[in-house]
Amino acid sequence: MSDIARVLDQLGGIGRRAQVLDRGVSRPDIDHALARGAVIRVRQGVYATPAVDPAVLSAARHGGEVACGAALRAHGVWVLSDEHPARSGANDRDHRPMPRLHVWMGPSGRQHAHAGCRCRAHHEIGDRPAGFGIVEVLLALVQYAVCGTPEGFFAALESALQLGLIPQGGLATLRSRVSEHLRWLVDFASDQADSGLESLLRLRLHLRGITLQSQVEIAGVARVDFLLAGRIILEADGRENHERSSKRHKDLLRDAAAAAQGYETLRFDYVMILFRWDLVLAAIEGRLAVLQSRQVQDDAARLQDR
Ligand SMILES: [Zn+2]
Ligand SMILES: [Zn+2]
Numbered sequence: 554m555s556d557i558a559r560v561l562d563q564l565g566g567i568g569r570r571a572q573v574l575d576r577g578v579s580r581p582d583i584d585h586a587l588a589r590g591a592v593i594r595v596r597q598g599v600y601a602t603p604a605v606d607p608a609v610l611s612a613a614r615h616g617g618e619v620a621c622g623a624a625l626r627a628h629g630v631w632v633l634s635d636e637h638p639a640r641s642g643a644n645d646r647d648h649r650p651m652p653r654l655h656v657w658m659g660p661s662g663r664q665h666a667h668a669g670c671r672c673r674a675h676h677e678i679g680d681r682p683a684g685f686g687i688v689e690v691l692l693a694l695v696q697y698a699v700c701g702t703p704e705g706f707f708a709a710l711e712s713a714l715q716l717g718l719i720p721q722g723g724l725a726t727l728r729s730r731v732s733e734h735l736r737w738l739v740d741f742a743s744d745q746a747d748s749g750l751e752s753l754l755r756l757r758l759h760l761r762g763i764t765l766q767s768q769v770e771i772a773g774v775a776r777v778d779f780l781l782a783g784r785i786i787l788e789a790d791g792r793e794n795h796e797r798s799s800k801r802h803k804d805l806l807r808d809a810a811a812a813a814q815g816y817e818t819l820r821f822d823y824v825m826i827l828f829r830w831d832l833v834l835a836a837i838e839g840r841l842a843v844l845q846s847r848q849v850q851d852d853a854a855r856l857q858d859r
Contacts, residue, residue: 557586558602566605567613567685570598596665599685606687612656613685616665620675621655621700622709624693631712631749632697633705633827655700657692659683673700677730690718691727698731706731707738708752714744743767750789750826751778757830758837774811777818785840786811786818789826 560576561568573583583600586592592600595613608627612619622632654672658664662683664674675696679688688696690713698706710727713719719727728739741759745767746752755765765787769780779787788804808818819840821833 557582557600558591561592561600561602565609565686567595567599567601567609570600573600608654609686611654614665615654615656615658615667615672615674617656617658617662617674617683618685619655619687620657621673621693621696622705623655624657624688625690625697625709625713627687628690628693628713628718629716630690630693630709630718631752632709633701633749655696657683657688657696691720691723694727695730698727698735703735703738704753704756706735707742707756708746708749710739710742711744711746711752712749714742715746717744747778748789748791750791750821750823753826754779754787754789754821754833757834761834761838763837763841771811771814771816773814774807774816777807777811781837782841782844784816784844785837786816787837788818788820790820790822 557573557578560573560578563576564572570583574580583592587594587600590603593603595601595610599613601610601613606619606627608619608623618624619627626632654670655675656664656672657675657677657679659682660676660678662674662676677692677695679692694706694710694713697709701709724739724742728736731739738756741756746755747768751767755767758765763781765779765781767779768776770776771780771786774786777786778789781787790804804820808820811818817840819836821836825833
């Protein structure tokens with residue numbers, strides 16, 4: 554590996570000419586490495602190794618770092634799909650696709666002129682100057698709070714919490730940096746959700762006045778995603794499930810074990826929660842209504858027995 558490639562690797566695969574020269578690489582070394590294709594010129598005075606992440610490269614061409622939803626995804630955070638933003642209650646005209654590339658330029662960073670690209674520049678203040686690469690989870694959440702939907706932001710936040718990616722004091726910082734109408738979501742977020750679907754389910758039911766117990770251990774059944782009214786088990790099945798048939802068999806066993814103890818199980822998948830929420834809600838409210846009417850009958854019977 555040439556000197557410049559090694560130096561660029563230490564810089565995360567991409568760096569400015571001055572940084573490279575500072576680390577002892579000579580001008581002829583740079584020219585030689587460029588000619589051989591060992592490094593590429595990102596733009597005037599910025600070089601990268603050919604192995605650098607294409608999104609990082611593209612953001613650097615814009616003059617900044619990968620930001621917002623793409624940065625969250627790069628950190629492994631669950632992010633709602635851009636192509637199908639789940640805007641509950643909104644009509645189809647609001648389903649505008651998000652611009653593809655979101656770039657953090659720093660507060661005063663200048664975007665390099667270009668045409669024919671659907672990108673969005675972010676100018677938030679960071680803990681450090683903007684460079685190249687991918688912004689940290691906390692800053693990406695601040696950005697996604699603006700570009701995503703409130704529930705998309707909430708699901709990403711709960712995923713980051715569950716993954717342990719929010720540093721000490723990070724929630725307070727986040728709360729102070731998002732707009733006022735999102736602050737309650739920061740307070741409401743927990744580190745219990747195993748998937749973004751669980752986050753969406755809990756949030757949407759909360760908005761309907763339905764409170765769930767999350768991640769409940771039921772003897773003989775194992776841990777369930779949610780328990781409702783002490784009797785109804787809700788499970789959100791992610792689309793990332795592998796080994797479908799063995800998973801299905803396990804689910805059926807669990808459901809039978811739960812039924813044997815008087816529980817009933819409702820399962821919803823990604824497509825249902827995102828695109829058939831009306832049906833999901835009707836199913837939950839329908840079962841709840843049955844449970845409540847049974848409760849009323851039981852109470853009446855008990856009064857008559859006295
Ligand atoms: Zn953005
Ligand atoms: Zn662009």
